[in-house]
Amino acid sequence: MAPSGQDRRVIRLPIDPGLTCLRCLSPRRLRFEVEYGLERGTSANSFLFDAGSTDGGQSVPPVLVHPPGASFAAPFLEQLGALVSADAALKVVVGHVNPNRVALLRELARRWPALMLVASNAGARLIEELWDQQQPGRSPAAGTAEASGAGKSKAVQPASSEPTAPQRPAPPLPAIDIVKQEACRELAGGHRLCLLPVPTPRWPGALMAFEERTGLLMSGKFFAAHLCSESFAEANRDSTEEDRRYFYDCLMAPMARQVESVVDRLDELPIRTIAPGHGPAIAESWRSLLADYRRWGAAQGRANLSVGLLYASAYGNTAAIADALAQGVSRTGVRVESLNCEFASADQLLATIRSCDALLIGSPTLGGHAPTPIVSALGTLLAEGDRSKPVGVFGSFGWSGEAIDLLESKLRDGGFSFAFEPIRVKFSPDLATLRALEETGTALGRQLETERRRSQLRRTGGGLNESRSNPAIQALGRVVGSLCVLTARKGEAEQSQSGAMVASWVSQASFSPPGFTVAVAKDRSVETLLHVGDRFALNVLAAGREREPMKRFLRPFPPGADRFAGLETQVSPGGQPLLPEAVAWLEATVKQRMECGDHWVIYAEVGHGGLLDAKATTAVHQRRNGGSY
DSSP states (O other): OOOOGGGOEEEEEEEETTEEEEEEEESSOOOOSGGGTTOOOEEEEEEEEOOEEOTTSOEEOOEEESOOOGGGHHHHHHHHHHHSOTTSOOEEEOOOOOHHHHHHHHHHHHHOTTOEEEEEHHHHHHHHHHHTOOOOOEETTTEEOOSOBOSOOSSOOOOOOSOOOOOOOOOOOOEEEEEOSOEEEEOGGGOEEEEEEOOOSSOTTOEEEEETTTTEEEEETTTOOOOOOOSSBOSOHHHHHHHHHHHIIIIIGGGHHHHHHHHHHHTTSOOSEEEESSSOBBOSOHHHHHHHHHHHHHHHHTOSOEEEEEEOOSSSHHHHHHHHHHHHHHHTTOEEEEEETTTOOHHHHHHHHHHOSEEEEEOOOBTTBOOHHHHHHHHHHHHHOOTTSOEEEEEEESSBOHHHHHHHHHHHHTTOOBSSOOEEEESSOOHHHHHHHHHHHHHHHHHHHHHHHHHHHHHTTTOOOGGGGSHHHHHHTTOOEEOEEEEEEESOGGGOEEEEEEEOOEEEEETTTTEEEEEEETTOGGGGGOSTTOEEEEEEOBTTSOHHHHHHHHSOOOTTOOTTTTOOOEEOTTSOEEOTTSSEEEEEEEEEEEEETTEEEEEEEEEEEEESOTTOOBOEEOOSOTTOO
């Protein structure tokens, strides 16, 4: 459930004389987008430099860096108004541009008529495009409509029947100080602010700010984590590593090459603290975080296969669909090459189309049409695309969805094969739709990997896989484990998510407290429900009765399908599904996760458990080799 306005507040965190962090806090999940999936709340960090004089005696107005979105408008404007008088010539550095932030900028322009904005070249263009636009009606759970459309759908969020509040006309667009390349500005109190444009496909208008005296890097989306924390900095690196990795996987992995270039530039700065746009600052271990970003991106670089993700997004909803698809694809070890068609060059587009093993193209519908950059990208795809490579089409709509129809019809007529049916999402995707989108991406990644293996077998004449004939791999297969079904459920009512998988790599790991480990492949859908703090159940199967549950949970499920539909289950004390035919069950809480190649090893502490059949014996899994399950 999204938080109400009463859940949101803003606190002041002094950083240095004349410099304050205004942290917006929400203890509950703020939005449905994939990066909020750990459901640990969020925070949005803004930074206010006081007005005064430079060391040279020049008068300087107050400067606000990285304002939050309109979700925090009321408490943020109250706090800012207490610190900055209405007649001040407030300057606002806009590090991230989307409709939610532009809505807050409009409120700032009403309160401070002498307002001036500071943005990158791409950021200024986006602000100008969005300033006078009235966002379409929103449903309470879905967010804003991005485009007009209706029709058949793979994943659809229904529109709200409730009337929407009338929106006020926008105030005049303030003057924009455009930062075309790195530039530094003298501020009051001896502060010196350097602005660094860091465009990426997901955030073409991104702008970082580095304050030289304090060594504070205000990094925006980079190094962020959705956590609700009142402390300015993290306690230690381990306390936030999982959250920052999750944010990276959701949003940074599809553009790992561009992210690495930004990290290389930051290595040259005399940083002392990194303060991202979301989550606590990193004061003691920022170098290890930069190293983590490189390490996480290296896995993308080693991938044998890649999927090109081409899109444009008016209100962010099509981009949210793209994020979910990308996360699903990335789980399979397939690299994602993300390209924002509004800002990509013709050479970049052509290189992506020619090099990738599959291509996904997404568009909103604006005024009954696809945006011009998408039409151009479609033309290039039709002219240069390989018909043997699968394609996919997606987009958000509100009434008629002509853009999605155009993409589908042109690609079908052009002889392309589709990896999945066109995805149409009304308004923004809800939680169930996001999960289906992620699973759609995972299915595509698995399909590509399967085709690659078949191609290798054809080239080798269908011979044995070399690794499976390796004596060490054969010996590894003699390590046996109990056959279990791992089940998990999270959330309540309409926001409930559930999943299940057959698990045979299970082992007791501790006596006190009682605990065990289970290995979960990265491309398993249930993996998203197994983060630190999550509960799940382990259903230990009985020898002689393992066939039916294995048959059910080993078969492929369509994206978004309920794994427990039509199945009679019991419920553990913590609400986890239990299989009555099991010999025993354990309910446990995830305490640690360790990345091990293509799997996560989950350590969990047992909270409850029981025997369902004291006379039965545990089913075990015998393998011929350690090269497969």
